[in-house]
Amino acid sequence: MSxxxxxxxxxxxxxxxxxxxxxxxxxxxxxDVYGYLGPNGAGKTTSLRMMLGLISxxxxxxRLFGRDPHSTVxxxxxxxxxxxxxxxxxxxxxRRNLELMAAYDGYGAAGRVDFALDTVELGSxxxxxxxxxSHGMRQRLGIxxxxxxxxxxxxxxxxxxxxxxxxxxxMRRLIRRLADDGMTVLLSSHLLAEVEELCNxxxxxxxxxxxxxxxxxxxxxxxxxxxxxxxxxxxxxxEICLAQPGIDAVSTEHGHIVFTGEERAVAELSRALVEAxxxxxxxxxxxxxxxxxxxxxxxxxxxxxxxPEPLVVESAS
Amino acid sequence: MTALxxxxxxxxxxxxxxxxxxxxxxxxxxxxxxYQKRTYLGLAASVLAPLLLVLAISLRSGAGHGDAFAFxxxxxxxxxxxxLVILLFGAIWMFxxxxxxxxxxIFASEDHNGTLKTVLTRSLERQQIFAGKMLVAATYAVFxxxxxxxxxxxxxxxxxxxxxxxxxxxxxVSAPRGLELVYASLVVYLIPTxxxxxxxxxxxxxxxxxxxxxxxxxxxxxxIQLIGILPGMSxxxxxxxxxxxNAWQGLLRTPTDWVPIIRALWVCALYGIPALLVAFLVFMxxxxxxx
Numbered sequence: 001m002s003x004x005x006x007x008x009x010x011x012x013x014x015x016x017x018x019x020x021x022x023x024x025x026x027x028x029x030x031x032d033v034y035g036y037l038g039p040n041g042a043g044k045t046t047s048l049r050m051m052l053g054l055i056s057x058x059x060x061x062x063r064l065f066g067r068d069p070h071s072t073v074x075x076x077x078x079x080x081x082x083x084x085x086x087x088x089x090x091x092x093x094x095r096r097n098l099e100l101m102a103a104y105d106g107y108g109a110a111g112r113v114d115f116a117l118d119t120v121e122l123g124s125x126x127x128x129x130x131x132x133x134s135h136g137m138r139q140r141l142g143i144x145x146x147x148x149x150x151x152x153x154x155x156x157x158x159x160x161x162x163x164x165x166x167x168x169x170x171m172r173r174l175i176r177r178l179a180d181d182g183m184t185v186l187l188s189s190h191l192l193a194e195v196e197e198l199c200n201x202x203x204x205x206x207x208x209x210x211x212x213x214x215x216x217x218x219x220x221x222x223x224x225x226x227x228x229x230x231x232x233x234x235x236x237x238x239e240i241c242l243a244q245p246g247i248d249a250v251s252t253e254h255g256h257i258v259f260t261g262e263e264r265a266v267a268e269l270s271r272a273l274v275e276a277x278x279x280x281x282x283x284x285x286x287x288x289x290x291x292x293x294x295x296x297x298x299x300x301x302x303x304x305x306x307x308p309e310p311l312v313v314e315s316a317s
Numbered sequence: 318m319t320a321l322x323x324x325x326x327x328x329x330x331x332x333x334x335x336x337x338x339x340x341x342x343x344x345x346x347x348x349x350x351x352y353q354k355r356t357y358l359g360l361a362a363s364v365l366a367p368l369l370l371v372l373a374i375s376l377r378s379g380a381g382h383g384d385a386f387a388f389x390x391x392x393x394x395x396x397x398x399x400x401l402v403i404l405l406f407g408a409i410w411m412f413x414x415x416x417x418x419x420x421x422x423i424f425a426s427e428d429h430n431g432t433l434k435t436v437l438t439r440s441l442e443r444q445q446i447f448a449g450k451m452l453v454a455a456t457y458a459v460f461x462x463x464x465x466x467x468x469x470x471x472x473x474x475x476x477x478x479x480x481x482x483x484x485x486x487x488x489x490v491s492a493p494r495g496l497e498l499v500y501a502s503l504v505v506y507l508i509p510t511x512x513x514x515x516x517x518x519x520x521x522x523x524x525x526x527x528x529x530x531x532x533x534x535x536x537x538x539x540x541i542q543l544i545g546i547l548p549g550m551s552x553x554x555x556x557x558x559x560x561x562x563n564a565w566q567g568l569l570r571t572p573t574d575w576v577p578i579i580r581a582l583w584v585c586a587l588y589g590i591p592a593l594l595v596a597f598l599v600f601m602x603x604x605x606x607x608x
Contacts, residue, residue, distance in 0.1 A: 046606075052438050055604035073442050081438070087431030091352040100345045104439035106337035145435070 003066030004029050005079075005153040005184040006051065010060035013046050013208075020046040022208035023060070028186055028201075030152075033179045035195035035216075036188040038205030039298050044188040047205070048083045048157050051186075052076065064153065081155030081186075085162075086142025090131030094122055094141055097130055101145045109148045116144035120174065136167035143174060154178060157188045172197055192291050206298045219293060226286040227266060229257040232279040240276055244269045258286065337441050342449020343456075346423070350457065355422060359415040363461045366411060367403050367469035371476045374399075395480040396473025397495045400466040401569075404506055407465070408562030412506075413513050413538035414531070415461050420454040420517025421530030424600065428525040434605045447600050451593070454518060458510050466503040470496065486571040502565035508581045509561035512589035513538060519592040522599040555580060558588050 006028035013021040053069030067075035102109035120140035204212040231237040246265025427433040482495030520530035542559040564581035567574035
């Protein structure tokens with residue numbers, strides 16, 4: 001069985017007193033479009049730098065297809081990407097920049113320059129100096145530079161940040177097409193819509209630690225596991241809720257009883273309410289958006305999620 | 318956008334193309350130099366210095382002061398003297414500054430542009446990138462000094478003639494032999510220049526700031542000269558880097574005085590090799606966290 005594209009174990013990066021990345025564990029499987037979510041300063045870029053061998057971890061290990069990027073640059077064979085904004089020589093043209101990258105890649109990468117430029121629709125601007133390029137064009141050129149390596153794994157650090165809506169849409173389409181083409185993608189982002197649209201799995205990072213790891217679907221299920229209840233006798237209803245097995249976290253918010261529980265437990269609760277002659281005005285799952293959940297995970301003390309899938313869930317300290 | 322039927326990846330274990338190496342870095346660093354203004358600033362100084370000297374000789378001769386000053390008289394006897402005078406005075410700050418323009422910038426500019434992270438995630442080992450950049454900084458220094466010397470020979474010969482040269486021992490050497498000695502002197506001059514390049518590379522990796530590295534290299538060069546003129550420091554004079562810029566004068570003595578040239582070799586190695594080692598280790602071990 002071949003090694004997974006990315007395998008990170010106990011990754012730590014400290015800068016003096018500051019711990020930028022704190023024990024990150026993640027595995028990205030072949031074919032994943034993996035979202036690496038977190039607010040600014042959560043440690044996403046530092047993690048990506050360690051994955052690409054640009055900075056050494058204080059502790060832990062990174063393996064890309066089973067190889068250590070800190071031992072030899074050959075570990076990056078089949079791997080491409082960029083951290084923060086892709087950087088180029090501003091006094092060289094787009095083509096010259098890509099030719100330089102291709103020369104540094106070797107292995108016939110020079111033959112992919114035209115393909116890469118065409119893929120990101122920069123063929124017509126190939127002779128223009130990169131110094132005059134917009135942010136969006138540089139982002140696209142960054143993807144082109146990655147494509148020169150014909151990668152099997154693409155690591156992209158907030159590729160749509162700073163782009164206008166059309167640019168963001170184009171970037172997402174491009175990443176989607178690359179993923180459909182069989183590429184494994186690790187996408188660092190703080191844009192939830194982007195992650196929701198593109199990624200099948202996510203890790204949510206908070207202050208350098210992963211507070212959620214799993215599928216978007218499981219995350220959404222976790223988000224919907226809370227219910228709102230209104231009855232003819234809320235005092236009595238609240239007592240029944242507290243006594244009902246499988247019903248947890250009972251509280252009152254804005255005149256409603258709020259609780260969490262599995263579907264079966266909620267069904268039993270409704271039966272118990274009716275049997276106690278408490279009529280139900282409203283019993284509805286709480287609509288919690290991915291954004292709400294993201295904020296609850298990355299701000300304050302975080303929340304503990306229950307879900308049917310094995311999740312790495314921590315109450316961040 | 319085009320279909321993503323990428324040409325088959327030949328990289329890695331299933332590679333069909335050639336692996337990149339130091340030559341790729343060297344070649345592309347030269348290409349990058351061609352597009353940067355600082356490259357031409359240094360080369361312009363290398364060309365202008367001998368031209369201005371020849372112009373000054375021409376004006377002084379035209380004003381009838383040609384024989385009034387022994388030095389000017391010496392200059393007007395043979396055009397071959399022009400490049401040697403440039404070597405003599407260029408050591409103070411001109412050549413250190415010219416070579417520092419590239420050596421001090423070559424790593425620091427990658428930090429400034431944020432391109433270091435780009436090149437370090439390609440298929441080249443750090444030591445290959447270091448070697449390529451070091452060779453380019455050295456190439457630029459060689460080119461600048463040889464260019465200055467050649468311009469000096471041509472301009473000087475046009476002004477004062479391609480005549481025989483009086484050696485520092487007072488003997489007369491023929492013009493062809495004098496030309497050989499001029500180029501041999503340029504080669505010897507490259508020995509301390511290489512040490513300056515190494516210091517420039519060290520400051521480029523340490524400071525990660527182009528201006529600081531260029532100015533710092535010049536400051537170190539000037540500081541070493543300053544030490545040489547301090548009272549009580551005459552004993553250190555033979556071991557100062559600045560003194561080695563005069564080693565070429567041994568070639569212009571009869572018989573050739575090899576002592577300053579051999580000393581220049583090991584003294585400059587003492588300055589250059591540690592600086593180069595520091596540059597290498599810093600570059601190899603550094604975290605690329607910014608830019």
